[in-house]
Amino acid sequence: MANTDSVSVRIFSLNCWGIHYLSKHCSQRYAMIGDMLCKEEHDIVLLQEVWSEKDYLFLKKKLACSHPHSHYFKSGVIGSGLAIFSKPRIHDTFLYRYSLNGYPYMAHHGDWFGGKAVGMAVFKLGSLIANVYVTHLHAEYCREKDSYLPHRVVQAWELQQFICHTSAGADVVILGGDLNMHPQDLGSRLLRSYTGLRDSYLETAKFDGCENGMTLIANNPFINKRELSPFENGIRIDYILFKGSSKTEIYCDSMSTTKGSVPDHPFPYSDHEALTSELRLESHTPPEIGRDTQSKDQDSAAGKVAKLVDIVTEARTEVKVGLHWAERMRYTAARTGVMGLALLFLELAIAAVPWLALGAEQPFPRTSFYLLAALCFAILLITSLLYIFYTMELKSLQGAEDQMRLAVGSLQEKLRGFPLAQPHKAMRRPPEGQEPSAFDPVE
């Protein structure tokens, strides 16, 4: 194994909490973030919740010298909120919008309007091709009764699909962002197991930051401590994940988080803590695989596949819960719509033939007539829109469930093939430029 190249990259990730008029000290915080990024000169900066394009343009101007390249991913009504600033050139970008992302009528949560997505940018770091992803998944507003869980699980599923399918040509894969999932949550496990991505916090040689790598902490003055309950000290929901390939080893030399305050400033950069990871990429010629290593690899791969089957099955169950809920909601919308229509017909019948119902001497009071008609029309319109929306939600959930069923089938087929496949393994074409991960579409 002869090392031919070694490159260091410093990756930064921060959820900027950039909701003007709602987030506190928004403009001042952007000025602070800009100053800090200018000074720190990270190689690649991944930002989330940059909801206003004006703020992106403010940062772009401020970082023109330190980070000449940038991209703002646009999506939904108010944008995906995702932005990338970088020292190396961005060669290509691609955006995948998640098919599910909350409900438009939950306007106080606002996730639907954000058009959550995963953005990809292609860089060349030294001689290596790096696919860098930035994402922000649906928020968790109530852990005990999390009605958005099926949506977040589907987002995690689509995120792993997007990364697996788009990273075959990359030497290095880096994902940063606010996943809104704890490390052991279903979506986190699904994402890490499928993609083979490793967690900076768990892999780092040196760590300087909040206890347990937490990124939403009680010490942050913007955090409402009651909302963190039962996790009094805080939670870890922001990540920098990475993986190499058969041609590239990747190490995390150090990692740090901010600690809820910024020296010489009255408040922190955001309600989330910022993450910085220093990654070292080493390209090498792939080692020759001996028989023994191969057999050991296969055992561990079989274990990984079995674990993956369990995780995907768990995810399918969660999606099915979402399916039942969406079906029930669609049924309720349909039933309410039919009732509104019946009421309208009844009203029209009474108004048209008053002598039948109420006698000619008592016509339908006009005020009530118009109010009732307006109410009926409003019910019909709203229930129609809801019916269309729930149908789309159902299609997306069914689609994800179908894909998961197919994936479980493929994984089980693979699992059955493990003892038999051994002699053929040398002939099988390894996934292009990838580290052996549990995900491998063909066998």
Added chain:
Amino acid sequence: MANTDSVSVRIFSLNCWGIHYLSKHCSQRYAMIGDMLCKEEHDIVLLQEVWSEKDYLFLKKKLACSHPHSHYFKSGVIGSGLAIFSKPRIHDTFLYRYSLNGYPYMAHHGDWFGGKAVGMAVFKLGSLIANVYVTHLHAEYCREKDSYLPHRVVQAWELQQFICHTSAGADVVILGGDLNMHPQDLGSRLLRSYTGLRDSYLETAKFDGCENGMTLIANNPFINKRELSPFENGIRIDYILFKGSSKTEIYCDSMSTTKGSVPDHPFPYSDHEALTSELRLESHTPPEIGRDTQSKDQDSAAGKVAKLVDIVTEARTEVKVGLHWAERMRYTAARTGVMGLALLFLELAIAAVPWLALGAEQPFPRTSFYLLAALCFAILLITSLLYIFYTMELKSLQGAEDQMRLAVGSLQEKLRGFPLAQPHKAMRRPPEGQEPSAFDPVE
């Protein structure tokens, strides 16, 4: 160059025109399609406009013996309409929903409700990994005044992005479907130039089918001849495209289309003609590239990149036309909304203080009051929804335009680098497993 493997695959593609109650003889045609597919036993069948899941399940049951594997891609309100049936196992699937797809209020065109998308399925053909894509782009209703052109161009852009980014690990790439674009339309050129996909009809050794490979022909009894004008005989808008990789050569041995009628049946399978391509895949070890070949390759690659810059610039112009239109429509929606609000306030003011406006002896007539109020509310609601919709359209168009600008920048950088890059070319890592195409994200 030592051939190690040769595999033949027969690919079938058909737009099934499966709109129950609107398309003629829908159920009978599905029965005919099922019989034909059962008999013909193509390896991979790519269907579009299978709008009803019941029809998919009908075909799935009918093809259980000939095509044991299948997948139905779900999206939008009534589904993406895309289905795959195959003899080889489907190992993995992935769906990308286009960010733009017409307007929900153009219900008579219906494209928006279809949730147009591109579906991907991963197969193993012999020892080769094949990524097979099926898609259906937005229809063209009026060629002279095609208000959907920017949407279709963005769809073609996203389609090429999706194929380029997801096919790096594949030995073979096959795309089938109804692109709703003529061979020389902007979107077709964009797609073919970027991805390097080749057209079955142009590459085939043997052809049996309609004149000029047309797939929407005047001879088809379901076709309204006036709608074809000015192309009296027909147009070619359905395609089977393919490409190999550095490890795989791919040839089209024969191609055929149906000819507007089916023997022993009173009507054809659909309003579109069906396509069948017989592809031969030959895997080999990549040849050693000599200095001379390299230099010649570079010249031709430079030409391709220059052409690509022109095409992307043309696409950007088209997207900008769409941007202006969407901005104007959003402005109109906002202005109408404000007028509705002003009318409502005026009405409330008159009703609240009648003695000011009309004198105490003439109160606001109740009937008019409620009718006017209902009208104002309806205006406000509709313009709000339209404003949200046009904002989302604008974001998607701006996003595509940003990506195109970045792509042009990258391509121009590459073009400038051509004479200089020559000595370094051997050091550059070629795109994984791909044929040299004009698209290459890094330089």
